Amino acid sequence: MNPSKVVHEKTTKLTDLPNIGKIVSADLKSIGIIYPEQLKGQDPYDLYVRFCKAFGEKQDPCTLDVLMSIVDFMNGGKPRVWWDYTAERKKRYGNKIKIEDY
Numbered sequence: 840m841n842p843s844k845v846v847h848e849k850t851t852k853l854t855d856l857p858n859i860g861k862i863v864s865a866d867l868k869s870i871g872i873i874y875p876e877q878l879k880g881q882d883p884y885d886l887y888v889r890f891c892k893a894f895g896e897k898q899d900p901c902t903l904d905v906l907m908s909i910v911d912f913m914n915g916g917k918p919r920v921w922w923d924y925t926a927e928r929k930k931r932y933g934n935k936i937k938i939e940d941y
């Protein structure tokens with residue numbers, strides 16, 4: 840959902856999360872994330888690795904930005920567009936994202 844339309848108190852399904860539509864919602868379900876509450880306290884990088892393993896290939900690093908945005912939101916952050924997290928991802932993870940990890 841577009842972050843400008845997200846209301847934390849009304850977040851009951853994955854598509855209620857900022858930056859999440861039907862496709863990414865289905866992707867999250869494929870790694871065992873069924874409800875938004877399951878994202879609380881998660882490590883976005885661990886979720887990213889699970890995505891890579893589930894799909895058998897390295898995912899676009901922007902996927903990690905999206906995961907950072909929804910974990911932050913579920914941990915009490917404001918809804919923000921996923922690209923707000925790009926600089927933080929690069930600072931936090933740098934070159935950690937390597938295809939041989941998957």
